[in-house]
Amino acid sequence: MSKLLEVKDLRVSFHTYNGEVQAVRGVNFHVNKGETLAIVGESGSGKSVTTSAIMGLLPKPQAEIKSGQILFEGEDLVKKSNKEMQKIRGADISMVFQDPMTSLNPTMKVGNQIMEGLIKHQGLSRTEARKKAVELLDQVGIPHPEVRINQYPHQFSGGMRQRVVIAIALACNPKLLIADEPTTALDVTIQAQILELMKDIQKQTESAIIFITHDLGVVANVADRVAVMYAGKIVEMGTVDDIFYDPRHPYTWGLLGSMPTLDSEEEELYAIPGSPPDMLNPPKGDAFAPRNKFALEIDLVKEPPMFQISDTHYAATWLLHEHAPKIEPPASVKKRMEGFAKTGGKA
Amino acid sequence: MVRYVLRRVVYMLITLFIIATLSFFLMKMLPGSPLNAEDKLSEEQKQIVLEKYGLNDPVPVQYVNYLAGLVKGDLGISFAFSNTPVTDILMDRIGPSAQLGAQALVVGTILGVLLGLIAAVFHNGFLDYTSTIIAVIGTSIPNFVFAGILQYFFASELQWFPVALWGDFKHTVLPTMALMIFPMATAARFVRTEMVEVMGSNYIKTARAKGIGEVGIVFKHGLRNALIPLITVIGPMAVSLMTGSMVIEQIFAIPGIGEQFVNSVIMNDYPTIMGTTLLFAALFVAIILIIDLLYGLIDPRIRIGGNNS
Numbered sequence: 001m002s003k004l005l006e007v008k009d010l011r012v013s014f015h016t017y018n019g020e021v022q023a024v025r026g027v028n029f030h031v032n033k034g035e036t037l038a039i040v041g042e043s044g045s046g047k048s049v050t051t052s053a054i055m056g057l058l059p060k061p062q063a064e065i066k067s068g069q070i071l072f073e074g075e076d077l078v079k080k081s082n083k084e085m086q087k088i089r090g091a092d093i094s095m096v097f098q099d100p101m102t103s104l105n106p107t108m109k110v111g112n113q114i115m116e117g118l119i120k121h122q123g124l125s126r127t128e129a130r131k132k133a134v135e136l137l138d139q140v141g142i143p144h145p146e147v148r149i150n151q152y153p154h155q156f157s158g159g160m161r162q163r164v165v166i167a168i169a170l171a172c173n174p175k176l177l178i179a180d181e182p183t184t185a186l187d188v189t190i191q192a193q194i195l196e197l198m199k200d201i202q203k204q205t206e207s208a209i210i211f212i213t214h215d216l217g218v219v220a221n222v223a224d225r226v227a228v229m230y231a232g233k234i235v236e237m238g239t240v241d242d243i244f245y246d247p248r249h250p251y252t253w254g255l256l257g258s259m260p261t262l263d264s265e266e267e268e269l270y271a272i273p274g275s276p277p278d279m280l281n282p283p284k285g286d287a288f289a290p291r292n293k294f295a296l297e298i299d300l301v302k303e304p305p306m307f308q309i310s311d312t313h314y315a316a317t318w319l320l321h322e323h324a325p326k327i328e329p330p331a332s333v334k335k336r337m338e339g340f341a342k343t344g345g346k347a
Numbered sequence: 348m349v350r351y352v353l354r355r356v357v358y359m360l361i362t363l364f365i366i367a368t369l370s371f372f373l374m375k376m377l378p379g380s381p382l383n384a385e386d387k388l389s390e391e392q393k394q395i396v397l398e399k400y401g402l403n404d405p406v407p408v409q410y411v412n413y414l415a416g417l418v419k420g421d422l423g424i425s426f427a428f429s430n431t432p433v434t435d436i437l438m439d440r441i442g443p444s445a446q447l448g449a450q451a452l453v454v455g456t457i458l459g460v461l462l463g464l465i466a467a468v469f470h471n472g473f474l475d476y477t478s479t480i481i482a483v484i485g486t487s488i489p490n491f492v493f494a495g496i497l498q499y500f501f502a503s504e505l506q507w508f509p510v511a512l513w514g515d516f517k518h519t520v521l522p523t524m525a526l527m528i529f530p531m532a533t534a535a536r537f538v539r540t541e542m543v544e545v546m547g548s549n550y551i552k553t554a555r556a557k558g559i560g561e562v563g564i565v566f567k568h569g570l571r572n573a574l575i576p577l578i579t580v581i582g583p584m585a586v587s588l589m590t591g592s593m594v595i596e597q598i599f600a601i602p603g604i605g606e607q608f609v610n611s612v613i614m615n616d617y618p619t620i621m622g623t624t625l626l627f628a629a630l631f632v633a634i635i636l637i638i639d640l641l642y643g644l645i646d647p648r649i650r651i652g653g654n655n656s
């Protein structure tokens with residue numbers, strides 16, 4: 001499998017009145033052609049900032065890429081000018097945002113919003129672009145596309161709008177589709193439909209997907225691999241099986257443990273105490289240590305490196321050091337893991 | 348749609364009727380009489396004049412007569428210009444006022460939109476502060492101050508334009524500039540606020556994610572959405588132009604409705620005052636109706652009298 005995207009030691013800071021907010025602090029990951037990588041983590045962990053950096057859409061004066069490379073098909077996107085990025089955005093890499101109610105232009109016909117990218121990137125005539133737009137609407141499951149194409153966003157429901165947003169993102173057959181919590185704003189049945197749609201589309205188009213969410217249930221459903229982010233870093237990374245059956249980082253245990261399941265009449269949820277650190281002054285050592293009941297002394301002093309567990313599985317916790325005490329996940333999380341093993345990840 | 352417009356027109360007529368009634372009785376309650384200025388008139392002569400204008404009738408009769416005249420488009424006869432119907436006076440005077448108002452509205456709005464756009468695009472930069480200062484000055488300093496400044500620099504010192512009076516286009520330049528300050532400043536402030544908000548919205552992010560260039564973002568996606576609500580402030584702008592014209596026309600000695608209105612007030616020329624009030628009111632109500640209809644046409648989210656309502 002060849003790497004489509006490789007992010008190396010990415011660091012992004014925001015310059016604010018209060019000082020420098022270190023939103024992303026040295027992130028490394030890659031996405032292979034055609035696979036789905038899920039990025040999970042609490043609010044504020046830096047998921048959206050990471051994807052904005054890939055898109056070249058970080059807010060202009062405040063944000064700064066302090067270091068790192070974003071290699072897309074071998075070319076470093078960090079070095080590209082805004083003009084060059086415009087050619088890539090919407091063509092090779094496109095994006096689906098969280099809130100479908102506000103991510104479409106209210107005064108532009110839906111068809112025109114889809115056609116815009118086609119005309120710009122593929123040089124289609126308006127007639128050709130219109131034809132393609134009808135096909136796209138059909139592909140994302142919107143009935144009567146020839147009629148719908150001439151309507152405005154307010155004439156669509158939330159789920160339908162997200163389908164339109166997906167159609168816009170798919171218009172130019174991107175190699176990479178970034179979906180930043182595409183289902184969070186939708187109700188549960190619609191969520192499931194949109195996820196199905198995205199899986200279908202991936203089968204048809206073979207584009208790679210970065211899927212951002214804080215819902216692990218969704219992850220099990222769509223992802224091939226998972227990156228768990230905490231306080232601007234990736235703390236654990238592995239295949240879906242690695243993460244669900246053999247999680248190693250206490251933060252991942254916390255995420256799994258706090259995941260509601262169908263038969264949660266059982267024991268108490270293993271919730272993560274406390275709140276994420278202030279990225280204005282990131283803590284010394286392991287950022288998760290203050291919330292981690294398994295924290296070792298070294299956690300407060302020195303940041304853990306990435307330990308390799310297998311070919312695909314990595315985690316940044318001192319618990320994996322050869323001299324560390326052997327600690328098992330909490331019983332409730334273990335039970336959860338066994339449950340996943342039985343149901344194949346479906347919570 | 349047709350029903351909606353008809354209903355609105357009926358409301359408009361009711362509004363005008365109320366304004367006509369109010370201004371009629373207010374005039375009746377005013378102290379003083381149109382004949383005060385002519386103290387030389389004998390008691391007998393005064394009676395003849397009062398009789399001629401129907402001012403000896405009981406007030407309700409006068410009121411009914413006035414309304415009956417209104418329906419026929421007859422605003423009565425001016426006290427000040429003997430035997431001249433008010434309608435004729437207004438028709439005579441509306442030209443310069445309308446021309447100045449239209450010029451000021453069009454030029455002021457265009458400049459204001461540009462200023463606001465520049466301010467928003469260079470958000471929090473030097474150009475933003477400059478244009479904000481211009482806008483604040485424009486909305487807070489009354490336009491007769493500008494009129495004086497303009498007259499001093501461009502007429503008296505530089506002699507580019509005539510100081511006052513009505514003639515060719517050159518005569519309209521300074522009064523237009525004085526009048527347009529307010530609409531310009533209003534539009535600038537409004538467009539800046541709207542545009543900053545629009546540029547931070549999610550659909551602009553979507554457009555950027557599509558790879559659209561900055562120019563397309565600003566004009567195709569941004570400006571259109573920022574301009575639609577501007578229609579709503581055209582009403583207040585129009586009012587400021589109408590009232591502004593009273594002072595400006597006086598300063599520049601322009602034979603317009605505003606100047607006429609001021610003179611009529613000085614001379615207690617009730618029919619002309621009422622006629623002008625009604626004309627302003629009618630214009631204003633009509634502008635509001637047109638704005639509402641336009642809004643429905645331009646903003647796809649508002650469908651007046653659409654499928655269900």
Ligand SMILES: Nc1ncnc2c1ncn2[C@@H]1O[C@H](COP(=O)(O)OP(=O)(O)OP(=O)(O)O)[C@@H](O)[C@H]1O
Pocket residue numbers: 014016021022023041042043044045046047048049050059062214279
């Ligand atoms: N424009 C900005 N100015 C200052 N700080 C910012 C800005 N945007 C993001 N941040 C900070 O960067 C950090 C990461 O934010 P980010 O939006 O990436 O979180 P996230 O993981 O996407 O969270 P969520 O799940 O809520 O979307 C946060 O601490 C946030 O406060």
Ligand SMILES: [Mg+2]
Pocket residue numbers: 047048049180
């Ligand atoms: Mg986010």
